[in-house]
Amino acid sequence: MSDASYLGWPFFDDSHRKLQAELEAWAAANISDDHHADTDQACRDFVASLGAAGWLRYAVGGTANGGQYDVIDTRAICLLRETLARHSGLADFAFAMQGLGSGAVTLHGTAEQKQRYLTRVAAGTAIAAFALSEPNSGSDVAAMSCAARAEGDHYVLDGEKTWISNGGIADFYVVFARSGEAPGSRGLSAFIVDAETPGFEIAERINVIAPHPLARLRFTNCRVPKSALLASPGQGFKVAMQTLDIFRTSVAAAALGFARHALDEALARATTRPMFNQKLADFQITQTRLAQMATGIDISALLTYRAAWQRDQGQNVTREAAMAKMTATETAQQVIDAAVQIWGGLGVVSDHPVEKLYREIRALRIYEGATEVQQLIIGRQTLNAWEQQQAAQQQ
Numbered sequence: 001m002s003d004a005s006y007l008g009w010p011f012f013d014d015s016h017r018k019l020q021a022e023l024e025a026w027a028a029a030n031i032s033d034d035h036h037a038d039t040d041q042a043c044r045d046f047v048a049s050l051g052a053a054g055w056l057r058y059a060v061g062g063t064a065n066g067g068q069y070d071v072i073d074t075r076a077i078c079l080l081r082e083t084l085a086r087h088s089g090l091a092d093f094a095f096a097m098q099g100l101g102s103g104a105v106t107l108h109g110t111a112e113q114k115q116r117y118l119t120r121v122a123a124g125t126a127i128a129a130f131a132l133s134e135p136n137s138g139s140d141v142a143a144m145s146c147a148a149r150a151e152g153d154h155y156v157l158d159g160e161k162t163w164i165s166n167g168g169i170a171d172f173y174v175v176f177a178r179s180g181e182a183p184g185s186r187g188l189s190a191f192i193v194d195a196e197t198p199g200f201e202i203a204e205r206i207n208v209i210a211p212h213p214l215a216r217l218r219f220t221n222c223r224v225p226k227s228a229l230l231a232s233p234g235q236g237f238k239v240a241m242q243t244l245d246i247f248r249t250s251v252a253a254a255a256l257g258f259a260r261h262a263l264d265e266a267l268a269r270a271t272t273r274p275m276f277n278q279k280l281a282d283f284q285i286t287q288t289r290l291a292q293m294a295t296g297i298d299i300s301a302l303l304t305y306r307a308a309w310q311r312d313q314g315q316n317v318t319r320e321a322a323m324a325k326m327t328a329t330e331t332a333q334q335v336i337d338a339a340v341q342i343w344g345g346l347g348v349v350s351d352h353p354v355e356k357l358y359r360e361i362r363a364l365r366i367y368e369g370a371t372e373v374q375q376l377i378i379g380r381q382t383l384n385a386w387e388q389q390q391a392a393q394q395q
């Protein structure tokens with residue numbers, strides 16, 4: 001069992017501690033991180049079991065639509081992701097994508113959209129996906145070219161999306177497209193597209209180092225009713241950013257879960273491996289490495305739960321979420337690398353726990369805003385704050 005002393009931090013209340021304890025017990029009894037021969041099926045199974053056990057209720061907002069609370073509790077989803085990630089990367093993925101894929105519906109859906117989609121997402125009977133990236137527009141969201149033109153009571157979508165998690169198994173996709181109200185970021189809109197909509201197809205399934213359902217999507221004359229629009233036309237960029245503001249913090253939490261698992265593995269090895277008539281853990285060089293791992297984990301946890309707590313207070317967290325995501329994912333990569341080193345040759349054997357973590361962590365430094373995008377966000381916000389301070393002093 002990993003260090004749980006952080007649960008005593010003032011960011012949490014008793015409901016969070018209870019949630020974490022119950023989830024830990026459930027995960028220990030129900031989650032297996034064995035090799036999954038069929039990743040799609042494993043993912044569907046995780047969604048179904050997380051839904052049946054009630055954990056997906058935390059991924060959506062609105063008690064009338066199956067949500068645990070009216071507003072998503074960011075600390076709860078972070079604790080869920082951290083705990084699930086410690087047990088299984090794919091279980092965490094299944095939970096996270098239900099939240100990210102339906103986040104825009106929670107934030108901006110009409111009562112009808114929420115009832116139709118969120119209820120099933122929370123029950124684990126519908127799988128959600130978030131379709132933002134394109135072959136030529138990943139970090140630069142405002143450059144997207146997938147088009148949505150209004151035609152009578154419909155919008156017609158044409159173009160492609162790529163790197164779409166749950167692509168191929170999702171029941172619906174929240175798709176961002178250029179509707180053209182204005183150039184750049186002010187001319188995008190968000191739509192809910194059901195997987196069976198004519199004109200929608202999976203163009204390609206993509207295999208990655210830590211297998212999970214992933215695809216390139218193609219829209220060809222794909223007609224969706226105007227009732228599928230989320231928020232107002234032209235608001236798509238902000239809808240995407242607001243969704244990412246919630247879930248980027250939870251990516252940090254998942255990285256934290258992976259890092260805690262890696263430290264546990266490293267400790268188990270270091271305290272039992274005989275070497276030069278003592279144990280690996282008796283060498284100061286090992287202790288130094290363990291100290292760096294433990295400190296990096298606490299730094300990540302502080303930033304992650306600061307951002308989560310701040311959002312739960314109703315404050316803007318664009319900067320804090322970026323700091324948490326950047327730090328926790330980069331640190332987890334280092335912690336896991338150190339765990340592999342401590343395990344030596346065994347650490348690179350296929351499907352060894354630390355070898356799996358080594359593959360699992362890599363994508364987190366890229367998706368939902370690469371580290372470089374987080375740096376851009378933090379840098380811009382730091383400069384803005386400085387300029388505002390200067391302007392206020394000059395008045």
Ligand code: COS
Pocket residue numbers: 132133138139140141142185186237238241242244245318367368369370373376377
């Ligand atoms: N919440 C609400 N509104 C936001 C926002 C946020 N978090 N961030 C930006 N906006 C608004 C801005 O206020 C601005 O509004 P106005 O047009 O009214 O002035 C508008 O959105 C455009 O913002 P900005 O000028 O900062 O946009 P940029 O095109 O420069 O892009 C980055 C900013 C790079 C931060 C953005 O494109 C991004 O996050 N990229 C990474 C995307 C990503 O995570 N991709 C992975 C896909 S999910 S796996």
